[in-house]
Amino acid sequence: MxxxxxxxxxxxxxxxxxTLTGVVFALILMVIQFGLFLGFLETSGNVVEHSGIDLWITAPGIPHVNGGSPIPERRRYKAMAAEGVDLVKPYAFLFANWKLPSGAQEAVQVVGFDVDSRLGAPWDIAEGSIDDLRGADTVLIDEHYKKKLGVKGIGDTAEINGHRARVVGFTRGVLSFTTAPYVYASFKNSLDYVQLTEKDTIFFAVRVKPGFNRQQVKAAVQANVHGVDVYTNEEMLDKTRSYWVISTGAGVTTLMGAVLGLLVGMVVVAQTIYAxxxxxxxxxxxxxxxxxxxxxxxxxILQQALLSALMGYVLAMGVSWFVVEGSKSGDAVILMPPAMIAAVFVLALVMCAGASILSIxxxxxxxxxxxxxx
Amino acid sequence: MSVILQIRDLYKTYGEGASAVHAVNGVTLDVKRGELLVLMGPSGSGKTTLLSMMGCILRASTGSICVEGMETTGLAESHLPKVRLEHFGFIFQGFNLFPALTSLENVEIALDLKKIRGSRARQRALELLTQVGLTDKAHEFPENLSGGQKQRIAIARALAGDPHIVLADEPTAALDSASGRKVLEILHELTREQNRAVVVVTHDPRVLDYADRIVKLEDGRVAEEIVCSAMKEVVS
Incomplete structure (x- = not known):
């Protein structure tokens, strides 16, 4: 040096x-925007990603997992007849209204799954168990949404679309990217909440027999069952994420914010280094x-720029950590994985080095x- | 005394055709080892331009400059820093010290350019500060030094690369009488004790007492050349 x-x-x-203020603000903006984007990516597809479902059978042309529409339950038997299929279970995923004790209402997303097979079950249980959902009118919610849904603990009751719901446990980190929390119930109980008859379901969740190729089983199911679409779990995940992240523009906007952070940082650092x-x-x-x-x-000149980047990075990471920790009590999920921390370090160096070119x-x-x- | 810097028919012209201005207009001059050469003349006579060309800082329009036997006017721009680094030490009217560095570090940076670093650089920088009588100011920043002290630090820095030629532009202009004299004594010592050539551009008549030769410039030309030692001999 x-x-x-x-x-x-x-x-x-x-x-x-x-100079450091410019670098720090730019990096914090980048961390938060990238963190929001990653959080958005994670939460928009988490129900699919952690579902354990191999194939999804859906009504034709659905845009994403949150946009399913009813299909006749009897088609399950045709799906079961396809070679390589191990299990086919109904699965519901629809919006409903949750009535708080105060009388106010909150939108929720009811997830109805087959408790025996666990296909589509929540992936992290903080309190209670999935088997507790076998009882009548029982639901699991995430501990993060207790306050939002007016729930203090196990045994509290509420109404979903006018039907009684009793909280029998809590999930952990099963967060929704919308303002509507997930409410897990057995498929049978969920029928009342989402106002479906026993003759319908929203999806069929398929488990493929071990040793069978998913794409081949998917083709077999598609050939057997008419009037439906079939997706592998990865395809459903991509479909859902790309819808929310790209088609709605929300993810692109978040990413643009991160890029803007990078540009603002470059301009601020370039100005100060140039001056x-x-x-x-x-x-x-x-x-x-x-x-x-x-x-x-x-x-x-380059050493001055890189030293500014290093000092700014350390400060920015400290502040960002507090912001990320603080975000955990809110609805916006901001992720800060180690790979992003490393990437932001490289970006900080590139930003400051790039900003010094004019000066050089x-x-x-x-x-x-x-x-x-x- | 052997010639260390040979200037032949040197021109520096700005503009073209009828509007062309010859800042240096056909100067031929030799600078010898161990002499203190003073360039004098009115403002705009081309003294500083000539000094800049001597030190390979400014390129000549035509003519020849040989530095220790090497023709420099034909060298590519990228080679000139090396010539300056190896042959010249510069002293400026405004001192041009680095305000964020201490006296010692100001000298060390010149050594750093020659890739002399660490304890060797520190040792050499301290020796140079001793030479200019400022060892006790080694860890002071320039803002805490007087004008004379700053110029002596600048001399120490100019000598760091052990140059055979020292070019000084108005080195005493910003100094009081005593400080100016001290600086001139140091420059004089460089010629007498270290056999370096020192070229001083000045308006300051005090410098004449230390000069071996005075070259008066007018309109970019050598108007008069006075060999002081010869004059002194004639007088004596």
Missing amino acids: SKLALRNLFHDKVRLAV ATVDHLREYGTLKAMGANNAYLYRV RKATRIDPAMVFRA
């Missing part, structure tokens, strides 16, 4: 503070007159004869 780079950076503490370079032009001119080549000047050009084009001008 060049002593001149280090000393110049710390010599003007106000300028350093301005610092202009302030030190005479020094760079002196260095050139003394015999410094352009590479020497590159190094001094300015410094290397100095006429060393300027040193003889008073």
Whole structure:
């Protein structure tokens, strides 16, 4: 590390503070926007991703898992007849109204699944058990939504679309990306909540026999069952995520925010580094007159930029950690996985190095004869 | 005394045709080892332009500059920093010290350019500060030094690369009488004790007491050349 780079950076503490403020804000904006995007990606498809379902049989042309429509239950038998199919179970996933004790209503998404096979069951239970859903009018909600749904503990009751619901346990981290929390119930109980008859279901959840290729089984089911679409779990996940993330524009907007953070950061850092370079032009001119080549000047300016990036990154990660922790009590899920922390570090370096290019050009084009001008 | 810097028919022209201005207009000059050469003349006479071309900072329009036997006017721009680094030390009117660095570090940075680093650089920088009598100011920042002290630090920095030629632009202009004299004594010592060539651009008549030769420029030309030692001999 060049002593001149280090000393110049710390010599003007106000300028350093301005540079670091720019870097820190840009990085925090990036972390939060990328974190929101990852959270959005995770929560928009979590019900599918963790479902344990191999194939989904749906009404034709549904846009995503949250947009299913009823299909006749009797088609299950045709699906079961397809080669490679182990199990076919009905699965419901529909919006409903949850009535709080205060009388207010909250939108929820009722997930009705087959308790015996566990196909489509919640993946993390904090309190109670899935088997508790065998009882009449029983539901599981996520502990995160207790307050929102007016629930204090196991045994509390509410109404879903006018039908009694008794909370028998809580899931953990089973979060919805919409404002409507997931409410898990046995498929049988969910029929009342989502106002379906026993003759209908929203999806069929299929388990493929071990050793069978999913795509081949999917083709076999599709051939056997007419008037439905069949998707592998991965296809349903992609369909759902791409709908919410891309088609609605929500994910793109979040990503744009992150890119904006990067651009704002670059502009702020470029401005401050450029201003610092202009302030030190005479020094760079002196260095050139003394015999410094352009590479020497590159190094001094680049080292200042990278040091700013490093200090800004450490500060930004500290602040971001508090923001992410704070977000856990809210509805917006912000994820900060290690890979993103590493990626933001690289972005910080790239941002600051990129921001120093203008300064480098300015410094290397100095006429060393300027040193003889008073 | 052997010639260390040979200038032949040197021109620096700005503009073209009828509007062309010759800042340096056909100067031929030799600079010898161990001499203190003073360039004098009115403002705009081309002193600083000539000094800049001598130090390979400014390119000549035509003519020849040989530095220790090497023709430099035909060198590519990218080769000039190396020539400056190896042959010249520069002293500026405004000192041009690095304000964020201490006196010692200001000298060390010149050594850093020559890839002399660590304890070797520190040792050499301290020796140079001793030479200019400022060891006690080694850890002071320039803002805490007087003008004379700053210029002595600048001299130490100019000598860090062990150059054979030192080019000084108005080195005493911003200094009081005592500080100016001290600086001139150091520059004089460089010629007498270290056999370096020192070229000083100045308006300051005090410098004449230390000069071996005075070259007066007018309109970019050598108007008069006075060999002081010869004059002194004649007088004596």
